[in-house]
Amino acid sequence: MSRFDALPSLYANHYFPKEGSAMIKTQKREIFRGLLVVACCLLLSAGCKKDDSTATGPGTPGPGATITVSGKVIGSNNQPQSGVPVLIIGTSIPSVNTDANGNFTISNVTTPYNIAVVDGASKASLVYKGLTRSDPTLMWIDVAPGTPRTATLNGKIYPATAYPEPPTRKSKAAFASPELNASTNVNGTTGAYSINATWYGPTTTTGTVYALQWSYNTTTNLPTSYDGFGSRSGVSLLDATTNPNGNDTMSVVSSATFSGNVTVASGYTLNSKSLSVMFANNGIISLFSDPTPSSSFSYLTPDAPGATMFLSASASKPSGQSSAFRVGLSPSATGVALSVPAAPELSLPIDATTGVTKSSLFSWTPVTGGIQVVIFQAGAGKPRYLVLTAAAADSIPDLTAAGLGLPAATAYTWSVYSFGPFASADAAAGASGFLGALVGLFTSDGYTGRSSIRSFTTAP
DSSP: OOTGGGSOGGGBSOSSOOTTSHHHHHHHTTOOOOSSEEEETBSOOTTOOOOOTTOOOTTOOOTTOEEEEEEEEEETTSOBOOSOEEEETTSOOOOEEOOTTSEEEEEEEESSEEEEEEETTTTEEEEEEEEOOSSOEEEETTOOOSOEEEEEEEEEEEOSSOSSOOTTEEEEEEEEOSSOEEEEEOOTTTOEEEEEEEEESSSEEEEEEEEEEEEEOTTTOOEEEEEEEEEEEEEEEETTEEEOOOOEEOBOOOEEEEEEEEEEOTTOEEEEEEEEEEOGGGOEEEEEEEOOOOSEEEEEEEOOTTOEEEEEEEEEETTEEEEEEEEEEOTTOOSEEEEEOOOOEEEESOTTEEEEOTTOOEEEEOOTTOEEEEEEEOSTTSOEEEEEESSSEEOOOOBGGGTBOOOTTOEEEEEEEEEESOSSTTGGGSTTHHHHHHHGGGTSOEEEEEEOOEEEEEOO
16 A cells, blocks of 8 residues: 555545545544544655645745745656646636656746646546745645555564464554555464555565554553564565565564643544654554543553654534644653644535535634635536635636536535645645655654534535
8 A cells, every 4th residue: 555545544644535425424424534644644745755835936926926836746656647637726827738758837926926736527626725936846635646556565573472363452554655555464373464555656675574463452442462562574565466475473562651631622522642663764553543531541552662652632513523643752751742723624615505605705713823625516527626715705717618617506515634744835735745745654643623514505
């Protein structure tokens, strides 16, 4: 699986599901399906590079300057998207198509500017509002361009504690390379495992196999001891083949204590705390999810060579759901503090409003120090708008000139997602795309949230 899929389940992919999908049905039941992926996992794409989220481009001019915008369009897998129109909204500047590498150049642009990517075939659009940087990277969550590579890694784990495992013990294996991360449970009787991997980019990817074995309390699911750890580098996967040599031998590993406290925004209820262990190349093995309501925690962790901890927590209330994560933490860290902020809350229009036009104003309570992605969507075959903005209010973008005008007498839904920390929309348009910049190759802490969903009907 790709980087986004490698994230713990809390950050599973599909942040922005299309109308009619199973995900939308879940959203309408107000069940939060993850943040960043990542989801989201969530959140790192193949080959993603660390980005300075405070940058606004070299020599960024002030408002009212005329610049040449030389940018790039990428998908959620960090691969370039070719052959799609890019236009500056509200101007007479002709649109341009991205080249084979996803690049585009538009001259005579006045800052700040609003820029859109349009897919006429699917009637989908991506809009970034209020940019001033001359080198934006526009990340389109809806698509995963490029050719997917697939391979299978089969192997056997030789544990420090012999098989068969008792009911209170489990083992997991993971493969991590610059292009992907994937993990699976190990057969508790034989030690065998099979990882089906998907990545983008080169036909061959080379990385490291990691294996971890631990005992746990079957009631709480929390670890009670770590019984073995092993790793082996130089393992290669070739597209469309099976590598049967993913064997690894574990040795005894010591345990550490990881403790701290989670706080949530006023009015929110803590839903769960989750912990994963991370290794080089962002190798990640999910350990557990703790649904207990206690804000304080003390967990047993593996003190393995090169291991760091990935802590996440989620909270909710009827009007929104939010998650936050911290990364790069020592297995023996104490006093760890994780704060889950409020999610954006919808203000106007009220639910089931009618007569909405492209001039109607939509408003919400924004997150502090972050950006919002506003989603306007209807049924199949109707225009769909994704709008990235740092503002607290906006209108449906007017893309009539691009063939995505707002249809009359059509039922729509809208919701707002938040991502942070970002100083501005410019910061979210950095070289690795806003999800890549947010996670920062798992060296940066972050948070995300989702509002409730409201409906409206466009004017006749």
